Amino acid sequence: MRGKIIKGIAGFYYVHDGKELVVQCRAKGVFRSRGLKPLVGDDVEFDLTDEKDLEGNITEILPRKNALVRPAAANVDQALVVFSITHPEPNLNLLDRFLVMMEAQEVPVVICFNKTDLTGGAGEETYRAAYEAAGYEVLFISARKGLGLEEVRSRMEGKTTVLAGPSGVGKSSLTNALFPQAAMETGSISKKIQRGKHTTRHTELFSLGENTYMMDTPGFSSMYIEDMEAGELKDYFPEFSRWEDGCKFLGCVHVGEKVCGVKDAVERGDIGRSRYENYRLMYQELKDKRRY
Ligand SMILES: Nc1nc2c(ncn2[C@@H]2O[C@H](COP(=O)(O)OP(=O)(O)OP(=O)(O)O)[C@@H](O)[C@H]2O)c(=O)[nH]1
Numbered sequence: 457m458r459g460k461i462i463k464g465i466a467g468f469y470y471v472h473d474g475k476e477l478v479v480q481c482r483a484k485g486v487f488r489s490r491g492l493k494p495l496v497g498d499d500v501e502f503d504l505t506d507e508k509d510l511e512g513n514i515t516e517i518l519p520r521k522n523a524l525v526r527p528a529a530a531n532v533d534q535a536l537v538v539f540s541i542t543h544p545e546p547n548l549n550l551l552d553r554f555l556v557m558m559e560a561q562e563v564p565v566v567i568c569f570n571k572t573d574l575t576g577g578a579g580e581e582t583y584r585a586a587y588e589a590a591g592y593e594v595l596f597i598s599a600r601k602g603l604g605l606e607e608v609r610s611r612m613e614g615k616t617t618v619l620a621g622p623s624g625v626g627k628s629s630l631t632n633a634l635f636p637q638a639a640m641e642t643g644s645i646s647k648k649i650q651r652g653k654h655t656t657r658h659t660e661l662f663s664l665g666e667n668t669y670m671m672d673t674p675g676f677s678s679m680y681i682e683d684m685e686a687g688e689l690k691d692y693f694p695e696f697s698r699w700e701d702g703c704k705f706l707g708c709v710h711v712g713e714k715v716c717g718v719k720d721a722v723e724r725g726d727i728g729r730s731r732y733e734n735y736r737l738m739y740q741e742l743k744d745k746r747r748y
Pocket residue numbers: 570571572573574597598599600601622623624625626627628629630641642643644645652653654655656657673674675676
C-alpha cells in the first residue's frame with residue numbers, strides 16, 4: 457500500500473493512506489543501514505501487518521523532491537516563514553538566516569508576520585520594504601482575529617507548505633485557524649523573556665484539500681549556517697545581484713571592497729540595512745569557521 461507520513465513520534469510513523477486510514481508504522485532497519493530516516497511528508501510503501509489495530513511496516517521511501525533539515529520535512533513546495541510582529545519581537549537575524557537556508561535549498565518562501573491585532577499596523581512598512589525589495593512576498597496576519605487568512609490560504613492552494621519560525625509566534629494557532637480539525641496545542645509566551653515555550657514538539661502534516669498540505673513544526677531559536685563557503689553566501693541574498701554591476705571586482709563579496717554597487721545600494725536605501733548587516737555577520741561567521 458501507499459501513503460504519506462503525517463507524523464513521527466518515538467520511532468513510530470503515522471502513515472495516511474490517502475483516504476481515511478492512518479496506520480501506525482515501524483520503519484525497517486534497512487533504512488538505518490542506508491542512512492535514511494523517514495521524514496514527515498515522505499511518500500512511502502507500507503505493509504499492513506495488523507488490520508484491526510492499524511499497524512504496519514514501512515517498506516520503501518519513494519523518491520523525494522527534497523528533504524529539509526530544519527525543520528525536518530520532505531517533499532516541500534514552499535515554506536511559510538512565520539514571525540510575530542510583536543510578542544515576541546521579530547528577530548531579523550534569525551529570519552535572514554532562515555531565508556539563506558531556504559535559498560540554498562531552493563525552497564520558495566512566503567514571509568508572514570503574525571499578531572497584527574496587537575500593533576494596529578505599526579512597524580509593518582519597514583519590514584515590508586526590506587523583504588519585498590529582497591523579492592519575497594510578505595503577508596501580515598492575525599491568527600487570533602482571523603485577519604489575512606484568505607491570503608495565506610490562497611498561497612497554499614495545490615502545494616505542500618511547511619510552517620517555520622521561532623517558538624511562540626503562532627504557527628500552531630495559524631494551523632488551527634486554517635484547519636480547525638488539526639486541534640494543535642498552543643502555548644503561552646513567557647512574560648519575563650517574551651519567548652515561546654516550545655509547545656509543539658513534532659512536525660505534523662494536515663491535508664487541507666486535494667493536493668494541498670500544510671505542516672506545523674516545532675519552533676526554533678537559533679540557526680547555524682553550515683555547509684557553505686563564505687563567498688557563496690551573497691548568492692542567497694536575492695536582492696544583491698541587480699546591483700553587482702556597480703562592483704569593481706568580479707566576485708566582489710561586498711564587504712571590504714571600496715567600489716561596491718551593493719554597498720552603494722545599502723547607502724541609498726535600495727537594500728535593507730538590517731539585511732546587509734546580517735549578511736556581514738553571517739559572512740564573518742563563515743570566514744571564521746574556515747580557519748579551524
Ligand atoms: N495577540 C495574538 N496572539 C496570538 C496570535 N496567534 C497566536 N497568538 C498567541 O501566541 C501564543 C503562542 O502561540 P502558538 O500557536 O502556540 O505558537 P507556536 O509558533 O506554535 O509556538 P511553538 O509550538 O512553541 O513553536 C499563544 O498564547 C497564542 O494564543 C495572534 O494572531 N494574536
